[in-house]
Every structure is written in C-alpha cells, then in structure tokens.
Amino acid sequence: MSKEKKEESQPQPQQIQIKAGDETLKGEYxxxxxxxxxxxxxxxxxxxxxxxxGTLNARVIVSPGHFKRMLLAMQENLKxxxxxxGEVSPAEGSKATIGFE
Numbered sequence: 001m002s003k004e005k006k007e008e009s010q011p012q013p014q015q016i017q018i019k020a021g022d023e024t025l026k027g028e029y030x031x032x033x034x035x036x037x038x039x040x041x042x043x044x045x046x047x048x049x050x051x052x053x054g055t056l057n058a059r060v061i062v063s064p065g066h067f068k069r070m071l072l073a074m075q076e077n078l079k080x081x082x083x084x085x086g087e088v089s090p091a092e093g094s095k096a097t098i099g100f101e
Contacts, residue, residue, distance in 0.1 A: 028057040042067040 030032035032054070037043065046058045062070065082088060 030057055037064070037067075086092075 004015065028046065029048055032049045034045040036043060041061050041063060044060045045056055046060070046071045048055050048057055054058070078088065
C-alpha cells in the first residue's frame with residue numbers, strides 16, 4: 001500500500017466547538033480540593049475556604065481513565081510552568097476539619 005493510500009485511510013481528528021457563558025468563563029477561585037473515589041468515578045470538590053466557613057464552588061465527577069489523563073496533563077503543565085518560572089513549593093494543607101452542611 002502506498003504512503004498516500006495509508007494517509008487517506010487515517011481518520012481525521014474532529015474539531016469540537018465549545019460554548020460557554022460569561023459566568024462560566026470568568027471562572028471560580030479555589031484554594032482547596034477534596035478528592036474521593038468509587039470503583040467507577042473520581043469526585044473532585046473544589047472549595048474556597050476562609051475559616052470559619054467555606055463554600056463548595058464546583059463538583060467535578062470523572063471516570064478513572066479521564067482522571068489519569070487529567071493528572072498527566074497537570075504534571076506536564078507544571079513542568080512547563082517550573083521551566084519558565086522556577087520550582088513551585090507545595091502549599092500547606094488546611095488543618096481544619098472540612099464538612100458539608
């Protein structure tokens with residue numbers, strides 16, 4: 001099979017158009033995340049903690065495979081950030097107990 005024939009048979013990646021409203025585009029600040037999992041999914045609760053209270057800004061639920069892709073993407077982005085701006089030290093975790101009302 002010629003190279004041209006091989007290239008023609010390769011599926012072309014689709015471009016997906018994402019729509020987002022102004023409220024979503026402005027984003028949410030989070031200074032804490034709580035991560036837990038079941039066999040089928042990972043749950044990420046993004047919170048904004050200002051003791052004595054806090055708010056849950058977003059709950060994101062993903063499959064284990066997608067969670068792993070996200071983790072790898074975050075590691076790659078951190079490497080790029082540190083290459084440009086220097087090493088990042090981990091932030092101290094909250095010593096407060098977090099619970100939901």
